[in-house]
Amino acid sequence: MTIQDLLEGTEYTFTAQSRLGDQLSAAATAKFTTKFKPPINARPAHIEPTKVVLVWDDPRDAKNSA
Numbered sequence: 001m002t003i004q005d006l007l008e009g010t011e012y013t014f015t016a017q018s019r020l021g022d023q024l025s026a027a028a029t030a031k032f033t034t035k036f037k038p039p040i041n042a043r044p045a046h047i048e049p050t051k052v053v054l055v056w057d058d059p060r061d062a063k064n065s066a
Helices: none
Strands: 011-016 028-033 040-047 052-057
Touching: none
Parallel strands: none
Antiparallel strands: 011 028, 040 052
16 A cells, blocks of 8 residues: 655554454554655845844745655
8 A cells, every 4th residue: 555645744643454354453553744845945034143044945835846
């Protein structure tokens, strides 16, 4: 089984059971959260002696992202 089209940063829970005739096994459950894509084109927007403001492009808006 292949699961496709998952969303970044989303928690998913999957449960599976095997079947033999009319009997079901105990359920096996796995929970995970997909990773976020890293920011792209990070750059300083404002620099001061003790701080910097960074801006970046949302990777979900990038075309042809893998």
